[in-house]
Amino acid sequence: MSVSKGKYKKITTNSLQAMKLNGEKISMLTAYDYTLAKIVDSAGIDIILVGDSASNVMAGHETTLPITLNEMIYHAASVVRAINRCLVVVDMPFGSYQGNSKEALSNAIRIMKESGGHSVKLEGGSEIIESVERILTAGIPVMGHLGLTPQSIYKFGTYTVRAKDEEEAEKLIADAKILEETGCFSIVLEKVPAKLAKRVAESVSIPIIGIGAGADVDGQVLVLHDMLGMNHEFNPRFLRRYLNLYEDITGAVQNYVSDVKSRSFPNDKEQY
Numbered sequence: 001m002s003v004s005k006g007k008y009k010k011i012t013t014n015s016l017q018a019m020k021l022n023g024e025k026i027s028m029l030t031a032y033d034y035t036l037a038k039i040v041d042s043a044g045i046d047i048i049l050v051g052d053s054a055s056n057v058m059a060g061h062e063t064t065l066p067i068t069l070n071e072m073i074y075h076a077a078s079v080v081r082a083i084n085r086c087l088v089v090v091d092m093p094f095g096s097y098q099g100n101s102k103e104a105l106s107n108a109i110r111i112m113k114e115s116g117g118h119s120v121k122l123e124g125g126s127e128i129i130e131s132v133e134r135i136l137t138a139g140i141p142v143m144g145h146l147g148l149t150p151q152s153i154y155k156f157g158t159y160t161v162r163a164k165d166e167e168e169a170e171k172l173i174a175d176a177k178i179l180e181e182t183g184c185f186s187i188v189l190e191k192v193p194a195k196l197a198k199r200v201a202e203s204v205s206i207p208i209i210g211i212g213a214g215a216d217v218d219g220q221v222l223v224l225h226d227m228l229g230m231n232h233e234f235n236p237r238f239l240r241r242y243l244n245l246y247e248d249i250t251g252a253v254q255n256y257v258s259d260v261k262s263r264s265f266p267n268d269k270e271q272y
């Protein structure tokens with residue numbers, strides 16, 4: 001199936017802004033390595049997020065907290081080597097921007113210099129605004145992340161839907177406005193009621209990219225390994241699986257094992 005890559009040869013923060021203005025939805029997926037990033041970029045994705053979900057997906061940690069700045073830079077550099085067209089956003093890992101804004105800036109600069117990524121993403125609103133401001137002064141584009149912010153899992157205690165009550169909803173809208181006013185080019189909105197997500201997308205002029213935030217936002221993001229069905233244990237309502245790679249890969253490995261054991265691999269043509 002051929003996919004239209006639209007009118008943008010290379011995606012920039014300006015293209016994303018134009019997409020919001022024109023009502024064109026923005027597509028975003030995670031990737032953490034060269035091979036998959038190359039496929040995802042060639043298939044026409046607008047944004048690759050080198051998410052700190054690499055902590056779970058690639059390293060097998062229970063949360064996103066343990067992944068380090070060096071590990072994020074390693075993943076991001078691998079992705080950047082693979083891509084031609086999409087914008088690459090790199091998550092700033094837990095602890096790399098909450099302490100003070102000077103540290104946040106030097107960590108963001110390391111990400112940009114050492115990985116070649118195009119922008120960084122930080123979780124939170126008013127409480128991290130000094131770091132956002134200082135990073136922006138260096139000319140580094142910043143994406144915000146509101147709603148369910150997994151780096152705060154020990155504060156929330158659960159990964160369930162955020163901002164169901166009016167007080168938290170109002171704070172979320174206020175945070176989105178603060179991030180916009182400060183100069184963020186976009187915001188990820190994770191696991192909030194669809195009606196609230198619509199209000200947020202209408203309240204700001206920058207693109208709102210949703211995950212578990214319904215259809216009335218400016219774009220969608222999923223974790224690549226989830227949408228490819230590589231993890232059959234994770235079944236949130238918002239997840240649409242486009243493949244069932246867990247079963248396909250299991251079957252392929254089982255067939256290989258059986259072929260090796262039965263001596264049917266390699267055959268005469270598969271040797272020198």
Ligand code: KIV
Nearest residue numbers: 030051052053188221
């Ligand atoms: O790290 C990540 O994969 C993310 C997405 C869930 C938006 O932040």
